Each structure stands twice: as structure tokens, then as C-alpha cells.
Amino acid sequence: MSDIKLAEAPPGIEGSGFFATSFDKVIGLARSHSLWPLPFATSCCGIEFMATMGSHYDLARFGSERPSFSPRQADMLLVMGTIAKKMGPVLRQVYLQMAEPRWVIAVGACASSGGIFDTYSVLQGIDEIIPVDVYVPGCPPRPEAILTGVLKLQDLVKNESLRRRNEPEYKELMNKYGIQ
Amino acid sequence: MDHPIIAARHELTETTTLNLGPTHPATHGVFQNVLEMDGERIVSGVSTLGYIHRAFEKIAEHRPFYQITPLTDRLNYCSSPINNMGWHMTVEKLLGIQTPKRVDYLRVIVMELARISDHLICNSILGVDTGAYSGFLYLMEQREHIYEIYEEVCGARLTTNIGRIGGFERDFNDTAFAKIKKFLKNFGPVLKEFEELFNRNRIFIDRTAGVAAVDAETAMNYSWTGPILRACGVDYDVRVNEPYSSYEDFDFDIPVGTNGDIYDRYLVRQEEMWQSIRIIEQALEKVEKEPKGIFHAEVPEFYLPPKEEVYNNMEALIYHFKIVMGEIDTPKTEVYHCVEGGNGELGFYLVNDGGRSPYRLHFRRPSFINYQMYAPMSAGMLLSDAIINLSSLNVIAGELDA
Amino acid sequence: MGKISNQTVLDKLNQQFGDKISLAAEPYGLLTFETTKEDIIPILSFLKQDEELKFNFLTDITGIHYPETALPIGVIYHVHSFVNNVRVRIKVFLEEINPVIPTATVLWEGANWMERETYDFFGITFEGHPGLYRILNVDDMTVFPMRKEYPLEDPNRVDKKDFFFGR
Numbered sequence: 129m130s131d132i133k134l135a136e137a138p139p140g141i142e143g144s145g146f147f148a149t150s151f152d153k154v155i156g157l158a159r160s161h162s163l164w165p166l167p168f169a170t171s172c173c174g175i176e177f178m179a180t181m182g183s184h185y186d187l188a189r190f191g192s193e194r195p196s197f198s199p200r201q202a203d204m205l206l207v208m209g210t211i212a213k214k215m216g217p218v219l220r221q222v223y224l225q226m227a228e229p230r231w232v233i234a235v236g237a238c239a240s241s242g243g244i245f246d247t248y249s250v251l252q253g254i255d256e257i258i259p260v261d262v263y264v265p266g267c268p269p270r271p272e273a274i275l276t277g278v279l280k281l282q283d284l285v286k287n288e289s290l291r292r293r294n295e296p297e298y299k300e301l302m303n304k305y306g307i308q
Numbered sequence: 309m310d311h312p313i314i315a316a317r318h319e320l321t322e323t324t325t326l327n328l329g330p331t332h333p334a335t336h337g338v339f340q341n342v343l344e345m346d347g348e349r350i351v352s353g354v355s356t357l358g359y360i361h362r363a364f365e366k367i368a369e370h371r372p373f374y375q376i377t378p379l380t381d382r383l384n385y386c387s388s389p390i391n392n393m394g395w396h397m398t399v400e401k402l403l404g405i406q407t408p409k410r411v412d413y414l415r416v417i418v419m420e421l422a423r424i425s426d427h428l429i430c431n432s433i434l435g436v437d438t439g440a441y442s443g444f445l446y447l448m449e450q451r452e453h454i455y456e457i458y459e460e461v462c463g464a465r466l467t468t469n470i471g472r473i474g475g476f477e478r479d480f481n482d483t484a485f486a487k488i489k490k491f492l493k494n495f496g497p498v499l500k501e502f503e504e505l506f507n508r509n510r511i512f513i514d515r516t517a518g519v520a521a522v523d524a525e526t527a528m529n530y531s532w533t534g535p536i537l538r539a540c541g542v543d544y545d546v547r548v549n550e551p552y553s554s555y556e557d558f559d560f561d562i563p564v565g566t567n568g569d570i571y572d573r574y575l576v577r578q579e580e581m582w583q584s585i586r587i588i589e590q591a592l593e594k595v596e597k598e599p600k601g602i603f604h605a606e607v608p609e610f611y612l613p614p615k616e617e618v619y620n621n622m623e624a625l626i627y628h629f630k631i632v633m634g635e636i637d638t639p640k641t642e643v644y645h646c647v648e649g650g651n652g653e654l655g656f657y658l659v660n661d662g663g664r665s666p667y668r669l670h671f672r673r674p675s676f677i678n679y680q681m682y683a684p685m686s687a688g689m690l691l692s693d694a695i696i697n698l699s700s701l702n703v704i705a706g707e708l709d710a
Numbered sequence: 711m712g713k714i715s716n717q718t719v720l721d722k723l724n725q726q727f728g729d730k731i732s733l734a735a736e737p738y739g740l741l742t743f744e745t746t747k748e749d750i751i752p753i754l755s756f757l758k759q760d761e762e763l764k765f766n767f768l769t770d771i772t773g774i775h776y777p778e779t780a781l782p783i784g785v786i787y788h789v790h791s792f793v794n795n796v797r798v799r800i801k802v803f804l805e806e807i808n809p810v811i812p813t814a815t816v817l818w819e820g821a822n823w824m825e826r827e828t829y830d831f832f833g834i835t836f837e838g839h840p841g842l843y844r845i846l847n848v849d850d851m852t853v854f855p856m857r858k859e860y861p862l863e864d865p866n867r868v869d870k871k872d873f874f875f876g877r
């Protein structure tokens with residue numbers, strides 16, 4: 129017997145030889161446990177992410193085994209570090225290149241709000257240019273905090289309805305950011 | 309002689325423009341280089357920087373002295389304690405504060421740990437870029453142990469904010485010393501193993517030896533400092549040339565290279581880690597001999613008193629108020645102080661007008677100055693060599709852009 | 711400590727340049743003096759090429775702004791002699807509007823980015839510089855942010871406006 133824990137099956141109707149549940153739940157379950165991260169690391173927080181990925185904390189335990197460095201094949205954009213105004217358009221470009229469904233985690237005070245850098249050159253939070261799903265506080269957050277952020281995102285992903293991204297609210301949100 | 313077809317093709321060859329960065333996975337950090345490529349070879353390049361420009365120098369003009377320490381953390385975040393100490397020492401030099409020997413030795417311990425963690429990242433990442441991921445995993449574990457020591461000393465892992473102007477905010481506790489000793493015991497064998505993996509590894513040597521060689525003349529012309537200058541054969545180390553924090557009491561060697569290529573840079577960094585271990589061992593011995601319990605200089609006008617005292621002691625409260633409100637006169641003058649950071653001479657040029665915050669503070673950031681040669685020296689290199697050249701320069705984005 | 715004293719350096723400079731060197735001082739043991747923009751390059755190259763002094767290493771170039779003085783914009787050079795282990799700090803002050811100074815890239819390649827940074831922050835034009843454009847800030851910036859009159863925070867921010875207390 130190995131001690132690998134399997135994910136709980138979603139609630140459904142079970143009988144001999146069949147198991148019925150809704151698509152939403154199965155797909156949500158599958159998605160949430162295989163989030164491919166795209167680390168967008170610019171500064172100090174990126175170093176903490178290195179620790180999170182490294183052998184000690186091991187992000188791979190949560191289904192994020194493969195850090196994808198191409199935005200096309202990633203689900204979860206982790207923005208770590210200060211985003212200067214010069215960097216803003218680049219970040220937006222990366223976000224636009226990701227395929228739907230896509231999620232964003234803002235790791236650290238700088239990505240969430242500009243942090244200690246209330247200056248002319250720093251973007252005061254990435255949510256000015258792209259929508260964010262989870263904010264992780266800290267300067268830098270401990271690796272444990274980054275892991276919690278990922279787990280929180282997994283919860284979101286698990287419970288997201290399949291139609292969410294076609295709904296008018298979502299379209300409106302995207303329009304707010306000028307993304308079609 | 310080229311095959312005629314190949315020769316003919318050369319005539320017609322068009323160069324391609326390759327935009328490397330700012331978020332390229334092979335460059336660890338936000339560096340952009342627009343390269344003109346002829347096949348795999350780089351013809352010329354232009355670096356763009358400023359992608360995380362955070363206006364440190366402008367912020368510093370608006371912050372009191374003791375609040376600038378957190379800013380220095382974020383310069384070279386792989387070795388924050390060195391920056392912190394460098395800043396404290398600059399202010400101490402300005403104010404004429406003499407720190408007790410024990411404080412100096414404790415600072416040396418923390419700074420050398422930081423140097424180890426800086427070089428360790430650089431060398432293991434160099435391994436990753438040449439295709440050896442295992443070294444990274446070996447050494448990252450050790451860096452975690454260094455972080456545990458920082459945590460014991462100051463409570464933070466990465467952006468440490470260790471110490472105050474005049475000393476430390478609290479004494480090192482027994483656990484901290486125990487952890488340092490344990491680290492020294494365990495780190496040597498791991499580093500040895502790492503060296504066995506790399507030093508005589510055929511692939512590694514083929515990739516690095518003779519690549520991006522720089523002669524001493526050029527390196528000095530470009531104002532290089534730190535391990536990469538020493539790899540070119542110039543024995544300039546601020547710790548020896550202008551000893552600070554009682555470095556003159558220690559017995560250590562400065563490793564220098566001969567060719568200035570990537571392999572030499574790797575070896576110099578590797579040897580510096582061994583020397584750092586030596587220094588820490590000596591420092592531990594010296595701390596034992598000093599009277600216990602001294603962890604800051606007796607300068608109540610500048611050293612923030614501990615919180616318990618502020619609440620229970622009139623005098624401490626007054627000093628606390630005065631320091632925080634900036635009511636203490638400071639000399640109207642200017643000072644340049646430098647320390648040997650992870651990447652070279654980290655200088656602080658402080659112009660003071662007697663006020664609460666600096667009139668002007670300029671950081672001489674080694675990464676910024678070292679990186680300058682990157683684009684010119686890439687010309688003629690293979691793209692894959694240019695990538696490992698970047699990791700061997702160990703340019704830290706935070707320090708590059710300030 | 712250095713192998714030659716600051717006085718030796720100063721004597722040699724005085725001998726060569728006489729009254730072009732003013733306000734010599736030694737804050738914290740670092741020889742500091744002022745000169746003019748016409749003389750800066752000759753002085754630097756003398757320091758670099760002199761057989762005895764050998765100031766062969768350019769540590770830093772930076773700027774400073776003292777508004778409301780006659781010559782408000784300063785350029786500050788730190789040079790270092792590895793052989794003798796002494797440093798020298800040289801200051802040149804320029805006018806507020808359109809300050810111009812010759813480039814030091816003719817002596818050290820390393821001056822290139824330091825001067826670009828100084829230009830970026832203070833708007834000092836280095837004459838003869840091979841590519842003087844902004845280095846850290848965005849290219850379309852029109853102001854020079856390290857000048858004292860420019861605020862630290864982004865002046866266009868709206869989210870900090872408070873109904874009762876203003877900004």
C-alpha cells in the first residue's frame with residue numbers, strides 16, 4: 129500500500145458499475161490539481177519562490193510540478209516582485225498570451241499594492257492592469273504563505289462553474305481592463 | 309576553407325534580431341537584451357534596463373536614517389545583511405560611532421553567511437544553466453539553513469533588516485550560535501560534494517573554460533569589482549584594502565583567477581565560500597573571548613532603545629522620541645563608505661545636511677556597473693555561452709535597477 | 711591606509727593645475743575638491759596617467775541638486791588608485807538650465823552607464839557621450855526625477871485623495 133493520497137471523489141450518484149456527477153465538478157477537480165504555474169519573478173519575492181519550488185518546500189506536491197515558462201501553456205500566473213511602470217505593458221502582454229481559463233496570483237506586497245515603493249516609477253498593484261484572483265501578503269511572503277495562496281486558488285478553481293468565462297459579468301470585468 | 313556553398317551562403321546571410329527578455333526564462337531576472345544574431349552567433353547587442361526601477365535614491369531622501377535599512381535589503385536581496393551592515397556602518401562613520409569589538413565580530417559572522425548564500429545561488433544557478441540541475445538542489449537546502457540562522461537572529465528570512473545603527477537590536481541567542489556551528493559542520497561536506505560534481509566535470513569545463521575571458525585591463529576599464537574582477541587576476545577586495553568591521557583581525561586569503569573566464573569566476577566564488585567558513589570559525593572564537601551580552605554601542609542618541617525600556621524608562625522614552633522625530637543634530641558633511649558585497653564594491657555616498665534624512669544618498673551598485681560590459685562582450689559569442697556568462701556575472705535585478 | 715598621503719596628491723595637483731582646484735577638504739579622510747567643467751577631463755586624465763598617482767579606477771559618477779544656489783547641479787566623481795589605495799572625490803557644479811559637461815568615457819569605458827544614469831536622474835548632458843539616452847526610467851519621461859522639485863510620489867495618483875483631508 130503506498131501512502132499516496134488520492135483526491136476525494138466529488139459527490140454524485142453511485143450504483144453498481146456507474147458513477148454520475150456533473151461535469152463542473154470533475155473538470156474543476158482535475159484542473160485544480162494540475163495547475164501549471166508561470167512564474168513571473170522580477171525581484172526579491174522571486175527568490176522566495178525559488179525556495180518554494182526547491183527541495184525544501186516543494187511546490188510540486190500540489191500538482192504544480194511543471195513550471196511553464198511559456199505563457200501559452202500555463203494556467204496560473206504568479207506575479208512576484210515589484211512591477212515598475214516600464215514593466216507594466218510586458219506583464220499585460222504575458223497575461224494576454226495565456227489561454228483561458230487563466231488565473232493570477234499576486235505574490236507579495238509589491239505585486240498586490242506597490243508595497244513600500246510609493247514612487248513615480250512603480251505600479252501601485254498589478255490589479256491596475258490585469259485582474260487578480262488571489263493576493264498573498266508579505267514582504268516577502270514566506271514559502272508557506274505562497275503555498276497557501278496556491279491552495280486558495282485551487283479552491284477557487286475547484287468551485288468555478290464551467291460557464292463562468294462566458295458570462296456577462298466576466299466579460300464586463302475583462303472590458304474594465306480593456307481586454308476583449 | 310569553407311565549403312563553397314557555405315561560403316556563398318555567408319555572403320547572403322541576413323542577421324536576425326532576437327529579443328531576449330525581459331521575461332526570458334533563461335535569464336534569471338528582468339534583463340532585456342536585443343541581440344543581432346548571425347545563426348547562433350551574436351553579432352552585437354544592446355541591453356535595456358530599468359524594468360524594476362523603484363527609485364531608491366529618491367525614497368531615501370524622504371526617509372529617516374534608520375528607515376533606509378529596509379531599502380538596502382532590497383538592493384541585492386541574495387545577500388541583504390551585507391547591505392544592511394554597509395548602511396549602518398556608513399551612518400556610524402558619519403556620526404563617529406565606535407562599535408565594540410563583539411558587535412564587529414557578530415557582524416562579520418552575519419556578513420560572511422550572507423556572502424556564502426550569495427555565491428551559493430550564483431554557482432548553483434550556473435550549474436543549472438550548463439545543464440546540471442542536481443547541484444542546485446544540493447545547495448538550496450543549505451541556503452535554507454542559512455535562512456534559519458537569520459531567522460533566529462532577526463526574525464526574517466530574505467529581507468532581513470538585521471541590526472540597528474550602532475549594533476544589533478538584540479543579542480544572538482544560544483540557539484543561533486548552535487545553528488551557526490551546526491551549519492559550519494554540515495556545510496563543508498556538501499560544498500565538497502558539490503565541487504566533486506563540478507570542478508573536474510568534463511561537460512562543465514568544456515562549457516565554461518575559456519568562455520567570456522576578460523583581461524584585467526578591460527575589467528578595470530569597465531570598473532568591475534568583486535569576484536569577477538578577482539577572477540581576472542586583480543586582488544582587489546574591500547575587506548583587505550579598507551578593512552571595516554574589524555576585518556583586519558581575521559586571517560583569510562583572497563582567491564584570484566588567471567584567465568577571467570567563467571570557470572575562473574566559478575572557482576573564485578567557490579574558494580571564497582571556503583574562506584568565509586574560515587572567517588566565521590575565527591569570528592566565533594573571538595566572540596567567545598569578548599565579554600558577553602554586548603550587542604550595541606553605547607550611543608543612546610542614535611541607537612533606538614528596546615521597546616520595554618521605552619515603556620518603563622523616562623530617559624529611553626525621550627531618546628526614542630528624539631530619534632524618531634529626528635531632533636538630534638547630525639554633522640553637515642558627506643561620506644563615502646564601501647563594503648565588499650556579494651558582487652563587488654557596494655558603496656554608499658551620503659550627503660547630509662544635518663536633517664532627519666539624507667540630503668542625497670547614492671548607492672554604488674556593483675551589479676549595475678558590472679553588467680555594463682555584458683552586451684559588448686557578448687559580441688562574437690554563441691547564444692548559449694552568453695546565457696551562462698550572464699549567470700556567472702551574477703547580476704541581481706534589484707541591485708541593477710535600484 | 712594609503713601608501714601616499716592626501717597631501718601628496720593635492721600638492722601634485724596644485725603644482726599642475728594651480729588655482730583651478732578649489733575648496734580642497736578631507737571629510738573622513740577622503741580628499742575632496744572642486745573644479746570647473748573645462749578642467750575636469752584634464753584633471754581626470756592627469757590623475758589616471760600620472761606615474762606616481764595612478765588613479766586608474768573610476769569608482770562612481772553621480773549627480774546632486776542644490777536648488778537656489780548659483781550653480782545648482784553638481785557632478786561628483788569618485789576615483790580610486792588601486793596601487794596606492796587612496797581615493798579622490800571631485801565635484802563640478804553647473805548651471806540649472808541645460809547643464810553640459812564633457813564625458814569621461816574617453817578615459818574609462820565604465821563611465822558610460824554612470825553618465826547615462828546621471829543624465830536620466832538630473833538631466834546633465836555629457837558632451838561626446840556615445841549614446842546618451844535614458845537608462846532606468848521610461849523613455850517618454852520628460853522630467854528629471856532626482857531634481858529636488860520633482861515629488862517622490864506619482865503626481866497623477868487619484869486613489870489617495872481623501873474627501874476631508876486632501877491628498
Ligand code: SF4
Pocket residue numbers: 171172173174208209210235236237238239243244266267268269382467
Ligand atoms: S513585496 Fe517586498 S520582498 Fe516582495 S518584491 Fe516587493 S519589496 Fe521585494
